[in-house]
Structure formats: C-alpha cells, structure tokens
Amino acid sequence: MKTLAFLLTILMGLCHLSPEAQSAIPWGGKKGKGSPQFRAIGGVSMGGYGAMNIGLERPDFFNTIASLGGPLDMAYLLKFIEVDMLGHYDKPATYPNRGTLINMLKDLTISFGNPVYYNPLSTYYPPGINAGNARVPTTLLNFKDGTFNPDGILPVITFEDPAPGDWVEVLLALDRDGNRKRSSGEPVLKQFHEPFTDLNGNGMFDPGEPFSDVGLDGVPGSGDHGEGDGMFTENPNHDHFFAEDPLIRTEALSFELLENLNLYIDAGTEDEFQFNLHAEHFVQTVLGRGLPVRIENGFPENFPRIPHFHDKRVYIRYPGGHVGFNKENIGLSFEQAKQGVKEAIVVANRFTTLFSFVSDHFSGGDFGTDPYELYRYPSRMGVAYFTSPSLKKRMKFGIYLPPGYSRSLTDSYPVLYLLLGYNMSVEGMANSWIKKALDGLILAGEIQKMIIVIPDGLNDKSKRGHFFVNQIDRERGDRFKDYFFDLVDLIDNLYKTK
Ligand SMILES: [Ca+2]
Numbered sequence: 001m002k003t004l005a006f007l008l009t010i011l012m013g014l015c016h017l018s019p020e021a022q023s024a025i026p027w028g029g030k031k032g033k034g035s036p037q038f039r040a041i042g043g044v045s046m047g048g049y050g051a052m053n054i055g056l057e058r059p060d061f062f063n064t065i066a067s068l069g070g071p072l073d074m075a076y077l078l079k080f081i082e083v084d085m086l087g088h089y090d091k092p093a094t095y096p097n098r099g100t101l102i103n104m105l106k107d108l109t110i111s112f113g114n115p116v117y118y119n120p121l122s123t124y125y126p127p128g129i130n131a132g133n134a135r136v137p138t139t140l141l142n143f144k145d146g147t148f149n150p151d152g153i154l155p156v157i158t159f160e161d162p163a164p165g166d167w168v169e170v171l172l173a174l175d176r177d178g179n180r181k182r183s184s185g186e187p188v189l190k191q192f193h194e195p196f197t198d199l200n201g202n203g204m205f206d207p208g209e210p211f212s213d214v215g216l217d218g219v220p221g222s223g224d225h226g227e228g229d230g231m232f233t234e235n236p237n238h239d240h241f242f243a244e245d246p247l248i249r250t251e252a253l254s255f256e257l258l259e260n261l262n263l264y265i266d267a268g269t270e271d272e273f274q275f276n277l278h279a280e281h282f283v284q285t286v287l288g289r290g291l292p293v294r295i296e297n298g299f300p301e302n303f304p305r306i307p308h309f310h311d312k313r314v315y316i317r318y319p320g321g322h323v324g325f326n327k328e329n330i331g332l333s334f335e336q337a338k339q340g341v342k343e344a345i346v347v348a349n350r351f352t353t354l355f356s357f358v359s360d361h362f363s364g365g366d367f368g369t370d371p372y373e374l375y376r377y378p379s380r381m382g383v384a385y386f387t388s389p390s391l392k393k394r395m396k397f398g399i400y401l402p403p404g405y406s407r408s409l410t411d412s413y414p415v416l417y418l419l420l421g422y423n424m425s426v427e428g429m430a431n432s433w434i435k436k437a438l439d440g441l442i443l444a445g446e447i448q449k450m451i452i453v454i455p456d457g458l459n460d461k462s463k464r465g466h467f468f469v470n471q472i473d474r475e476r477g478d479r480f481k482d483y484f485f486d487l488v489d490l491i492d493n494l495y496k497t498k
C-alpha cells in the first residue's frame, strides 16, 4: 500500500514537470541506490549553515558535509545580532547594510521566532503588536525596559526603516521626543535575556556569571517572563535557534558517528558577519571531541590549480571577507578568475575546493572524460520542478548531470546537494557558466563525475532566504526540510544515484 502511494507520488511529480524541465532535463527514470557514503551535502553562507545543520542532524543520510562561510554557532549568532548589529543600529556597516540586516532579522524571526522579544501570542511580532497595528504608527504605553524605560513612562513605537513604508514589524523603538516617529539615535529596545555581568567579556552569558533575576524586561517587580524563578532567563524563542544548531549537534553526536563524517569548512578572516568566529568555535568543538582537524591558512593552491585533501576534516581560513554571494554569479567568477580578478579567484578557490573535497571523499569514482564524450553525451544543467508530497506544492530545484550520464544505463553516480546563500536563486547557480566550470574540472580529472542537485533556497511567500529549516512561522514560513527530503527521495528514484 505504501509502495503504491509512493509510486503515485512519483507519477504525480512527473506529470508536474514543466515543459522547460522536460526539454532541459534528461529524466532517465532509472532508480538509483542512494547510499549515504555517496551522498554529500554542502553549501555557501546560509546554505553552509543549512548543510551543516541538516547533515549533522542526519549523519545516516550524508557522509560528507561542507560549509563555505556559514553560521555554525547559534549562541554566537544571537550575540552578533544583539551586540554587533542592533548595538550599532544607527551606524551599520556598508555590508550588511541596515536594509539587509532588517530583512535578515525578519527571515530569522520567521524561521526561529523573534530573538529580540518574547510575546506569548506571536513568534513574529513584539509584545503588544499584531497584524492589525504592525504596519501603522502604533504607540505602546507602559512598555518597560530596564535599560531605557524602567518606569514605562516613555512611549514605545513601531517604526519604518530603512525607507518610509518599510515597516520593521519585528522591532520596537523608544520614542524619546514623543513625535511618534523613530529619529536617529532613539534606541531600539532589546530584551534578549535577563541582565548579566559578562565576566569573561565574550558578550554571552556563561554559567557562573552573575545575573539579575528580574525577567526579560530587566525591571524588578514587573512580574514578567522569567522574573524571580532563580535561573538566568533567555527569550524562550532562542530555544528554536538552539534546536537547529550545528555546534550543539556536534557536541551531542556520538563519537563514532562524528568520527565517520568527512567535514570541510572555510571562512574568511574578515567575514563581515563574523562567521569566521563560528568556524573557529566549530573547529574547537571538533578538536575538543578528540578528533584532529587539518587547518590551512589560505588555499594551498590557487585556481585553476585545485587542492586535494585526504584528511577527513579540513578547515581553510582564507584571507578576505564574506564575499557578497547574494549578488554573485558563481559561474562568472570562474571566468573572471581565469583573467586574474582577485575576488573571483577567491570565489573559484572556495567552490572548487568544496567540489574536490567532496569528490575525493567519495571512494572509487568515475574519473575522466574526453572531448568526444563531452560532445556526444554532454552534461546537462537545468532547472526542474516536482510536486513535493509533504508540501503538496510544485517546487523547484536545479540539477547537473555529468558528461557521459546518458551513455549507459548501468553507470551510477554520487550526489552532492548544494545549498545556496541568502537570496541566491536556483537559476543563478544552475546556469551554463557553472556547467562549463564543472565540465572543465571533470575533463581535467580534478573531480569525479557526480550529480549535483541545487535545492531552492527561497521562501515561496517572501522570495527571501529561509535558512533551510522548517520555519516555525506557519503563516509566513516554508517547510524547507520536508521539501528537501522529498527531493532526496525524488532524486534517488529518478536518477542513477550510487
Ligand atoms: Ca560571558
């Protein structure tokens, strides 16, 4: 019965292939094996987080996991939002600028709940705010805040930023001058946790550090959440962040499972989101589990030469920043790298090293092609659609099939699931530039033939990033993980996976 339902699902999926998918994608319809040792998950930035979060949650599915400059430590991410971003609200960095910051905060809120305030009635809106008053000038009276409004005398307001009409929705400001608008310098209120003394100066509460048991509002006697319970209280929404935390998963995984994984990470030493510190924390955690990590300061080879590692765990600290992948055409970077463009060389280095690490950790493998095969049985790259049974919705993905894929019915291939950065589109990755770069790497014998699948990283409702989780906000959110595992099923049932 279950098998029949499954077959129907697959047939339904086939019926929903768009015309362009049918022409662009050679749907062999030949079932694969889908062995975990021949399945990898990797990604960049937000996708690096998604790859590590999903991979470490499901080591039974993925034997190789890779993250290029992704957030890996949710406690540190929360500290960064609180101290480094909201702490410099009126003096944001050029990148990420305030508009980007606000959108990311909204998307984090849709994914995990509002990290800044706790509202028992909504994971999205601050207390006192709802769909009816979030996008109009609203004044809250008696909104207490230990830092800026201990008596609750001053008004607290909704506000627009960065431009008129852009209602922030997830933040509140103190209206010191009472003009019902947030002027520069008026504080954005932050109620992440109870006040504490940061003895070790890391910006985060550590067990043993003194705290005031006055509740999240920081005001004694108001009787708000967490007040007088004898414990250090954090915004309960933070639990949703910690439930999807690569670092916590790494701490919790059995030694045998962790030891068995192939892990590759990189980070820029000047990452604007400080994801390099996430990487350092992650590496320290793995080392703390008694597992060695090969650490490189910079790429040992520069594109077009490709580093190869036999180590199971590799971390590359490269000199440079986060690199604005949201606007980046990765394929174009490979072309520009050949012309010596410095930033493009960094991008090409990062992606080729991920591809080579993944390829080198699939044992055996079909290496090499030739111009004849490239011409006669060319690789295919395109965007396709299927109906996700869990979401009951038509969903998108990108796919690359290596040269020679259509040559034989019996050859099978390992699969890399490649998750994209915040606001990157499937079309931006599944294009002819990337196809050309992958063909070149296979022709040069640098990587083995593999299938690459690019899941959709955009929330269907907002067309912004969803952090590759089942977003807890059901109204504004998507259930990425459910779609993703439907996609893995589809790939193993329609493609010759190893
Ligand atoms: Ca501390």
Ligand SMILES: [Ca+2]
Residues within 6 Å of the ligand: 214, 215, 216, 217, 218, 219, 220, 221, 222, 223, 224, 227
């Ligand atoms: Ca209180």
Ligand SMILES: [Ca+2]
Residues within 6 Å of the ligand: 194, 213, 214, 215, 226, 227, 228, 229, 230, 231, 232, 233
């Ligand atoms: Ca408390």
